[in-house]
Amino acid sequence: MIPLWIGIVALLLLSMWLLWLPLRRAAGVRDAMMTFEADDRNNAENVAIYRQRLAALEAALAEGEIDRERFAEDRLELDRRLLEDAGSAGRRPLCRVQAGRWLLPIVAVLVIVGTLVFYDQTGGRRDLALYQVIQSLTHAPPETRLAGLEAEARRQADNPKAWAELFPLYRDSGRFDKAIGTLERLIELQGRQPSLLAQLAQMKFFAAHRTLTDEVQALVDETLKLDPRQPTVLGMLGIDAFDHARYQQAIDYWRRAMAGYQDAQSGQALRKVIAVAQQRLAATRETTGSTSTSR
Known part of the structure; x- marks a missing residue:
């Protein structure tokens, strides 16, 4: 259980650090935003433009280019635009620097609970218990x-x-x-995975004293239909062929089985039995040839 708890603590510390980092920077970000808003000159520019346009309207009224009714309408429109510009430039107040810090312990607890639930649902707890049993029995006698x-x-x-x-x-x-x-x-x-079916066929084959029974043959057919290159089944068929003196057929099965094995030890074992089958095949051919010559 020690590696599990080490992993949980490491995950918890990582999640808390990721949450704490932006909170740590929050004060600096807030100060920068406040400085930016303090230096914002949009409103001042809008007021300056408003005053320029108002002065132009007053000059037009004084020179008789527009009447008072037109002046009142244009000034009302000018006032309305200034208010709209000021309203659109308004900003929501910045949150306090401490806002959101209460989430840190909640998220930490959720991370722990979520990790334990995920570990249990994926079978990790069972696998850990099995691993501990295997480790405790490493040096035990076979029966124990x-x-x-x-x-x-x-x-x-x-x-x-x-x-x-x-x-x-x-x-x-x-x-x-x-x-x-x-x-x-x-x-x-x-x-019904091919590898499991192949091993089941092999066990039934040996349990039947190396006999390819109907039940074994049915498992062989099912396995090869799912995986034509399944090495366990091909190796077993090679044994059956060898036992019945079909040495060339045994060699063919074992060569096909070699292509399916990934480990060097299995490949080496198959090379040895192939060599034996080749010797038997050569001896059989010599015997057959001698018999034909004597006749």
């Missing part, structure tokens, strides 16, 4: 490790990662029935 993971899988029956940790222990110890049950549970949780 198996029993611990079985107990955790029962506690987290809906967590596919718990079953995925359990499967290789059953597989490597030759407990094919248990391995099959684990894979079937994984398929229930994650759907």
Whole structure:
């Protein structure tokens, strides 16, 4: 749990810093705005223009260019424009520098709650518990490790990662029935993915003493329909072909399987069995050739 809380505290500090930074700069921004408004000369210019136009109207009236009725109308229009300009230049009062600071603790709490909810909804809490169990069993005897993971899988029956940790222990110890049950549970949780179907076919194949039963063949067909290059299934088909002395077919399957494996260890293992199959194939051809010659 320590890494989780370290992450939460780091996230909280980051969010508080991002909120505090603009608040820290608020005083400077407010002072700059007040200085700008104090130096604003728009109103003074509008008044100067108004006085110039009013003087022009009074001069026109004095010279008889307009009558008093026209003078009154034009002055009324001039006054109205001055008021409109002054109103449009009006500004809302600036907020206090302290405004919004009460949001800081609220947002901090929301960040913590949101982080915990998200962590729980995405399965992080379960995965962390599983990780702690795995770490505690790292140096335990195989049976103790198996029993611990079985107990955790029962506690987290809906967590596919718990079953995925359990499967290789059953597989490597030759407990094919248990391995099959684990894979079937994984398929229930994650759907009929080609990799899971391929492993299920492989376990059923070995449980049936390396026999390609109808059930196994159905799983093979389904897997290859979803992924024609699925290496686990191709490797298993190569084993079946090899067991029935179809060495060329086994070689072809294993070469196709090599293209699907990403790890070097699997590729090296396939090269070795391909070499064995090639030797068997060559020996078979020599035997067939010798028999034909003797006849």
